[in-house]
Amino acid sequence: MDGSLLQAVFIFLAFTCLIVPLSKWAGLGPVIGYLIAGVLIGPFALGFISDPTTILHFSEFGVVMMLFLIGMELQPRELWLMKGQLLGLGMTQVLATTALITLASIVMGQYWGEAVVIGMALALSSTAIAIQIMQDRGMMTSETGKAGFSVLLFQDVAVIAMIAILPTLAIQGGTEVIAGTDHTTSAANGPTGWYLAASILACFGGMIFAGRLLLRPLFRFIARMGVRETFTALALLLVVGSTLLMEWLGLSAALGAFIAGVVLADSDYRHQLQRDIEPFKALLLGLFFISVGMSIDFATLVENPLGIVGLLAGLVMIKFVVLLVIAKVSGMEAISASLFAILLSQGGEFAFVLSQFALSAHAMTSATATTLNAVVALSMATTPLLLLLFDKIVARKINTASVKTGPSPVDEGHRVLVLGYGRVGQMAARLLGTQNIKATLIDFDADHIELTAKYGSRVFYGDAGDMELLRTAGAEHMDIIIVAIDNTERITQIVREIKQQFPQAKVLARARNRNHMFDLFDAEVDYAERITIRGGLALGRKALELLDMNEAHTEKLAREFLSHDYKMIQESIDMRDDLDALVAHNHRSSAMIKEALKSDEEHWGNKS
Incomplete structure (x- = not known):
């Protein structure tokens, strides 16, 4: 193996292990740490690394995989239900943004x-940064998260049209070669762009057709053979294949991977x-x-620092205002609209791709491309910083109002603290409310915070x-203290810390599955419940x-x-790493459950 490659891998891993935890500890978040x-x-x-371009191209595969996984979370019918946000928020x-930035560029002499x-390239936002932040905050299922994802998805689709019209925007005549084709044309008249658009639509249709008719039977066959590594290889082959197809067309590889994921969204596998x-x-x-951080051209920044900073501020401000306005018009509350606008206010990774195509098309x-890439790369670093500022402002506003002088929370009837006000936390708090037990709430979702604050709940952001x-x-x-957030690893960690710092409280937590129950019992949770x-x-x-x-009998049986079942899980904690012992214990426990329930069998009118 090439020693330089091993050296590069070592450097990447070393700096990741050193800088990223420090960044998270400092409250900046992992994305800033990577940058x-x-x-x-x-x-x-x-x-240490002199040429970040190759690394950047390779690492973009991470964005591709992220979009593939997101695509698998969305059924085609769910995408159809999102059409309002896709066309409304996304297109607007x-x-x-393209119109405003284009106008500003013309005024500046372009x-x-x-x-x-320039307007088209800077209208795009970073899928990698925005979705990573939304996933870290558990926002993907919230209204803000859905709106943000809809805009990002429309942007990826819009790249098709943007690339198609590039030849018509050429500064001067010339010969253009579209990646993966032999079709050349004058950059001034550019029929190749429309040929490309037709090819794209045909390929998308082919992907959907092939996915339905070929991929599912193939997955079924491999699963039946029981060779797990081949199953993983086929999954990676699918992602790589869709990436190569999109690159051959000169398009966003992430969009192709997303469509491949949607094709498999209702697959059994x-x-x-x-x-x-x-x-x-x-x-x-x-x-x-990391490669985005490596690619920031500080030479350009040093040559014209005020100009670059001014362009950076202008980009973030224009995108923030546009996003804030369309969010408010669509009915979002102020806090949610501001969060939505910050999430998408940066430049996107596909601006780099678009600038390269623009260079080859003499557009x-x-x-200009060097300056644009520097501004986009720097803008990616602004989002985590703006979110940090946003969190401090919102937390100060909401939490200061919740910390009241006078009676303590207990005197006011707040004897229960609910962490996470999603579907699970809401049901628990509402049930407590029926008995006049007020729950204090903590959540990171602006949508939930604004809703609960309107009802006079004691909430903390x-x-x-x-x-x-x-x-x-x-x-x-x-x-x-009820731990109801939607993050398996964090639930266990939070339970462990609560038991150490607030030992007087009984801790109740949601569990994802049986193995998560084992982890929670290790963390000394007082009660855990699998939501399903x-x-x-x-x-x-x-x-x-x-x-x-009989209905009463079924209730008793359940x-x-x-x-x-709960008792069985508690008894089998020490066996979880011994598969044979665990299976034997499950068989014994199942027999005991059947025996315990057998005495009530006469109530069943339809015995087998």
Whole structure:
């Protein structure tokens, strides 16, 4: 193996392990950490890596994998339901931002065709940064998250049209070669762009057709053979193949991967695919952020610092205002609209791609492309910083109002603290409310915060894992703390810290599955509940009732089954790493459950 490659890998891993944890500890978040690591590694600082371009192209595969996984989360019918946001928010954002930046560029003396290219390139936002932040904050299922994703998805689709019209915006005549084709044409008249657009639509149709007719039977065959590494290889082959197809067309590889993911969204094997690809995605996505930091051209910044900073401020301000206006018009509250605008206010990774195509089509000068790339790369670093500022402002506004002088939370009836006000946290808090037990709430989702604040609830904005925030919310006085956030690893970590710092409180937590239950019991949780088990028992009860069993009896059966199952999990904690012992224990426990429930069998009118 090439020693220089091993050296580069070592440098990447070393700086990741050193800088990223420090960045997170300082409250800057992992994305800023990756960017700082890239700056230090790159040619303009320590100079360990002199050519970031190759690394950037390779690491973009992390973005591709992320879009593939997101595509698998969306059923085609869900995409159809999103058409309003795609066309409303997405189209409005792209058109308005392009128009404003184009106008500003013309005023600054750019040729009109080049100004349009600049406007289109800067209208795009960073899919990698925005979605990573939304996932870290558990926002993907919130209204703000859905709106943000819709805009990002429309931007990826819009890249098709942008590339198609580049030849018509040429500064001067010339010969253009579209990647992956032999079709040449005058850059001034550019029929190749429309040929490309038709090819793209044909390829998308072919991907959907092939996915339905060929991929699913192939996955089924490999799964039946039981060779797991081949299953993983096929998943990676699918992602790489869609990437190569999009690159051959000269398009956003991430868009092709997203469509491939949507094709497999209702596949029986999508959960296995997600588990197989997730580790590759996480590593490559971190590498992508590092390579963006490496690619920041500090020479251009040093030559014209005020100009670059001015362009950077102008870009972020224009995009923020456009996004804020369309968010407010669409009905978002002020806090949610501001968060939405910050998330998408940066330049996107596909601006780099568009600038390269513009150069080859003679639609942009090399000096303009260099400046544009520097501004886009720097803008990516502004989003985590703006979010940090946003969190402090919102937290100060909301949390100061919640910390009242006078009676303590306990005196006011706030004996329960709920961390995470999503679907699970809402149901728990509402049930407590029926008995006049007021729950204090902590959530990182602006949508949830604004809604609960309107009803007069005592709410705090911030990270549920911040023990100082919990202390401010009165955790040391609480009888019960419910951990209802939607992040398996963080739930376990938070439970462990709460048990150490607030030992007086009983800790209740949501669990993802049986293995997560084991982890929570290791963390000394007082009670854990798998969210899906109640729904499964409800369906089982209904099935028994339709088979003529008495309703009261099915309720008793479900209650006893749940009690026995919970006891079985507690008893098998020490066996979780011994598969044979665990299987044997499960068989014994199942037999005990059947025996315990057998005495009530006479109530079933339809015995088998």
